[in-house]
Structure formats: structure tokens, C-alpha cells
Amino acid sequence: MTLLSTHGLTAFYGDFQALFGVDLTLGAGETLAIIGANGAGKSTLLRSVCGLIPAASGMIRFDGADVGALSAPEIMALGIAMVPEGRRLFPSLSVEENLLIGTYGRKTQGTWSLSTVYDLFPVLRERRHNPGTALSGGQQQMVAIGRALMSNPRVLLCDEISLGLAPVVIKDIYAALPRIKEGGTSVIVVEQDIGQALRVADRVVCMMEGRITLEGTPARLTRAVIHDAYFGARV
Amino acid sequence: MIWVDTIVQGVLLGGLYALFAAGLSLVFGIMRLVNLAHGDLIVLAAYLILFVVTVLGVHPLVAVLLAAPMMFAIGWGLQRLILTRTLGDDILPPLLVTFGLSIVIQNALLEGFTADSQRIPMGAIETASVALGPVSVGLIPLLTFASAVLVIFALNQLFYRTSLGRAFRAVSDDPTTAQLMGIRPASVFATATGIAMVVVTIAALYLGVRSNFDPTIGPARLIYAFEAVIIGGLGSLWGTLAGGIIIGVAQTLGGSINPEWQILSGHIAFLVVLLIWPRGLFPRAFD
């Protein structure tokens, strides 16, 4: 069953057109990886789905309703949570407060609460009274993911969660994704790092220059095919 | 002994300035909005209390309870309709718009209530005093100071212990990411300004009970309030209380030497503090 979809979605990043008619679907319980080079339009796609960037044309449907015209807080309240690029913790809030504020616009009971998020990332429990920004990059990323989970979202959008982190830290963070899936949340991960994305995803979409160039399951996609879709076909 | 008395009176006066400043500190800390009409809003609230007292014949404390929600609504609407449009990186629009607002409020009050001096009548309590160790202090100044401490304590609890307080800090840090948490910045800002106006109403009660007021005295109160906020450091509410006390003590000390130096001493204390600590006494670690 399709939970979230875009139809002919067009959007601008400043003055530049970043999306050219993107059709995307996300099934309930599915984990979708969107890969592509820098500037392919992946982040713009996520930002327009979560309401931070208005769509220039096209449609965004969530759970049967058209949500394209809603603001970011309204979309969040419906159950689409975003882990923004660069983690974006609130520096005046402690780790625990950063987690708690994730429920501001949506207080739905479910799998995720302070204690289950601390179980998922035990290191955060020890540091819960520290300012969020005093943590290492990997720990900050854990807070950002936990913060998004606190509202028990139906869809979790993760924008470049491996950016700037050491490979061993990235592995730790990606290890949490299966447990997030078990909680019933559908996930979209946007990545430039193909390896991690392919390991966790049920399905992969590759973007280039604002368009979807390839779609399939990780098992069926060879490195070479992805490479072509990622960088453009070798002629 | 006279010095102890002077300093105690100064500390208590500082409570009044801290009350003037607390709302300003809240709004300034959350949205970096410099509200040049803050002093005039205090005067407006004083007229509102007086109006309620006169028309309904109730005690000023009851009038404050009635005026506070009205002031909350005024603040909420003001933020929603006007001030929110001025927020941004450029400091000119908020400064100029609130400056215009200051002129509008002053002259609307002149039109509505004339330039005559007014006072909020409190009855016998106005002249009552209590012995505080070796010094005798007026009950009203003591109540003012106690209210200031209480207001700042309450605002701190709100700021650091509640969901709304977290939202205030989050929006102040990063309004875009705050939206991803379901926070509507415009609505949070309007609530903050509304709360600031409730504090303004409390400040207005003491302004009107302690001394005469007329529509033109707002800007001077604004300066004292700003001095307290800046001395304390952006966003630090207890710092604002400390700032108010510094201004109050400097004024009474200066005034005890020469009555004409009272106001001047407060300003000079402000300049000296700022010369040594340009970001105030208790600045936030980051900005």
C-alpha cells in the first residue's frame, strides 16, 4: 500500500529549478534509499515533502490526502518527521530537551519515547543533560534521529545522515535503522554514500539533475548500472 | 548607616526597573526584536489599569487581573499583525516600526487621556512602611521588588521547565528546524509578546502606584529597561534583575550626593559596565 507519493513534483532551490517532475512512491513499512550526486535534487525533494520548500507544481499525497499546500508544522503533525541535513540540533537545549522538543507538534504514543530512544542510542542517556552541541558529530546525529522519532512518525525522512562522519560511526547509526523499521515507521534515506544505503534499503531510487534516472531493488541493481545513473551514462 | 539605607532603597528601585525590563528581555532574547515602544506600552497598561479602576470601581489589584489578559491580547495581535513582518537580519525595520509605534501610542494616549498627570490610587498601603533590620522601607517598594523576583523566577521556570519554553529557545536558535518539530514560529512569537505584555501590566501597576505618570514618560522607562537588559546580558533573566539593581543603586547613590545627578549616575553606570563587558554581565555562550 502506498503511504506517500509525489506526482510530477517540480520545485526550485532559490532561483534554480532543482526538481523536474519527480514521481516517487513510498510503501507502508518500506525503506527507500534515494541516492545521487551532490546537486541531484535529493535534499530539495525531501525539503518539499516536509513542507520547507513549496512545490512549484505537481502533487504530494500522504495517506490518501493532498498535502502539497501544507506548511512544515502541519505536515509534521500528520506524521512525517525529518532529520535535517547537518543535524541541526538546538544549541540552547540539552540532549534530553532536544529529544523532547521532537514531540512539540505531535504527541502520539507509540514505540518511541525517551526511554526507548535511549535504549536505541545508549550513549545519549549518559549525556542527556549536556548541551546538544557539546556532543561528537555521530552522537549529535543520534540525537537528531531520536528527536525525529519522538513524535512516533509514520514516515521518517533522513537527509544525508552519514555526512561528515567516520565510517565506523556511520555503521553504528545505520545499525539503528532496522529497529526503526520494526517500529512500523517507513523511512526515506537520502545519501551520497551508496554502500550504506543499499544495505538497508528495500528499494533504491537514483536521481540526477532533478530527475529520477533509475529505480529498483538493491539485489537487482549492479554497481555499473548505479554508476551510470549516478554520474550519467558513459557514451 | 545612611549608605546602607541608600543602597537598600536603590536595590528596591532596581526591582522596578527589572520589572520594566523583564518583558523586554524575554522578547529580545527570543526574537532579537528591539521594541522601542516598550516604555509606551507600560504607560498604556497603566492607563488601562486606571481606566478599569475608575469605571468599575475595583481595587487596582483586581484591575490588574482584568487588564493583564487584555494586554496579552494587544501584545499577541501587535506581534501577529505588525512586528512579525519586521523580523529578519536587517535591524532597521523593527527599530523604525517600533519607534513609529511609540509615537502613535504616546499621541493616542494624549488624545484619549490628556497630558494631565495621573496616579493609580492604592489607599493606605501607599504610605505604609516596614522595618527591615536597621532601615525602614516602604511597603510598595518592597512589594515591587518581591514582584520582580517572582516574575523573573516564573519566567525562568517557563523558559527552562516547560514545553513552551523549549519552543521559545528552539525558535530563537533556528526557526527553520523548529518548524520541523511542529513549531509555528509566528504563533510562538505572538505568545511570547503576549506574555511580555502581562509582565508589562504588572510593571505598570507599580509605575502608576509609586509615582505620577503621563503619556510622555514611556521613552525614559524604555531606556532604564534597556540598560538593565543589556547590562544583564542578552537572554539572561536573572542578569536583567542584576542590571536593574545596578541602575537602581547607581541612581540612588548619585541622587544622594546631588539630586540632579540621579538619572545621570544610572546612565554612567550603564556606560561603564558596557565599556568593561560589551556583551553584558551574563551573556549566553553563543549567539
Place this chain on the structure above:
Amino acid sequence: MANPVSYRVETRTRASGRAAIAAAALVVLAIGLPAFAGRSLLQDMFVILSMLTLAQCWNLLAGYAGLVSVGQQAFVGIGAYAMFAGVIFWGWDPVPAILLGGVAAAVLAIPTAFFAFRLAGAYFAIGTWVIAEVVRLSVAQWKSLGGGTGTSLPREATSDMMFVEPIASLFGLRDAAARDVLAYWLALALALGTIAGVYALLRSRQGLALAAVRDNRVAARAVGVDAQRMNWVVFVAAAAITGICGGLIYMQTARISPDAAFAVLDWTGYVIFIVVIGGIGTIEGPILGVIVFFALQRLLADYGSWYLLILGVIGIAVMLFAPRGLWGLIHDRTGIDLFPIRRRLIIKK
């Protein structure tokens, strides 16, 4: 370079060329105005021209250098008081004593800048205001100049004022009217000189640097513009002219008090409205603004506090809905630049 492309850089536009001719005609007319205008018109013109000078100075600070001062009344007041001091203590003629006002304001501007430049943005605005209050309260302690109640220029100083007698005989006027003519001419010279000075500054290398700092402080520093130094120059220069203007205004009034000479509403509040309504960050804006300001004042003169109330509402509305003011609206519709600053490359084949 076998086939060099010839080019030149110019700022002149067709409108500015015509405007220059029209302006020259206007200046001639303005100089000759006392020959056929009555005293009340000259007095009105004096107010307009002195407010225009103050507005150009504030516009230079806030509109070009990003220094939003709410304390310009400090320089009006200190300039006026210095002029009075020169006349009363040292027996100077009031006319040269006006320049003393400029010197005093420039001197005051140095510690003010030293203090206020440590403060950013809103703190700067409040800081300048507090300094102006400190100066006002200090001057009110100056007992030999009347303390808090103020004082008047001595009668003999105003009656024997420089240039008054030749003006009186030239136009066949009494001394009082001749003093109005003199004040008018001085205000005209000051306003024209200020506009010319601001225009010359903005067209110079320093002016480009100023614009660069306003648009992007970091980038400007990267290409070697010293923002702090430019701010010092602009702040002290604006203070000096503001001080001269203060001296001139109080030469005309001949009576001074700290509350009037350091009034935040009169010398900064009105000035801000003039600049905002006319169009901040342009030379045309304050000119247009002062005309609108004066017209409103005349139109609403009988309505007391309603006048200021309406002025406040207009100021707020302009800032919210047309932040570049009336001149901004006109410029967008017509593309006219009377004082072009932008450099254009003109390539000839």
C-alpha cells in the same frame, strides 16, 4: 592589443543630466528667493533646509553605513551649546561660532564612536541614545549657560551679527528680517553643501567601499575594505555637520534649553520619519521626505497630537509595505536616478 575595445565607466544618466540643469536653475532661484519672498516663507524654508541637512546626515549613517543612531540629538545639542558658549564666554560673533558647534560635535563624536562601535546592531542604537541622554543631563549642570532652564543669546550679539547690516541695506529690510535672510542663506548653503558632500563621498572610492561594507561586511573585508575606518569617518563627519546645523538652528532661535536642544523626537525622531518616508539609502529620499513631512505638518497643524499619530502610522506603513520609501516607488516606476551612484560600463565598438 590589435583591436582594442574602447570603453568608459560613467555614472551619469540622461535624467541626471537634465536634473543637473534643473537643479542649477533651482539653486539660482533659491539664492534669489529673499528678493521676493516674505519672512514667513523664509522661516519655513529655514526649517525645511535644516531638517534636510539633518536627514542627509542620518541617512548617510543608517542608510549607507548601517549605523542606526538614535542619538543624533547629542550632536545638535552640543553644537548649539558650543555656539552659545563661543558667543557668551568668548564674545564670538554668532556666525563663525556656528563652526565651533561643528568642532564640538566632532570632538564629542570621537568618544561616542569609541564606545558605541563596540556595540552591534540594536545595542548601538540604544547606546547612542544613552550617550545623548548623558550629554543632555551633563549640559543641564552647566550653570553658566543656564543649567536646566537654558539661556538666550545676548541682545548685542544678535543685533551686531555679521552680514546682517549689508543684507538689511541690500533688501531694504529691518534687522530682524535681515537675520532671517542670513539664516536662510546659511541653511541653504549648509544643505546644498551637505548634499554635494554626501554625493561626492558616495561616488568616490570610499563610497564604493561603504556600499560594499553595507552589502557584505565579510566580503568587503576580504577585498581589503576597512569597515571600521569607514564607519569612523562617516560617523565623525555626520556628527560635525549635525553640530553645525544645531548651531545654526539655535542661532536662529536665539534661545536654548537642554530639553529642547537634546530632544530625541525633534532631532532624531522627525529625521528618521523624513528619511524613511522619502526613501532610505538614497540622496533623493530625504529631499522628498522633508517636503512630505513639512506638508503634513502644515496640513495637520490644527489637529494637535493627531498630527504625530498620523505621522507615526504613515512611518510604520511605509516601513512595512514600501521599505524603500516614496523615492523607491518612483524609481521602480520610472527608473529615474537624479543622483546616480551606480557605475555603468559603456563600450564603444
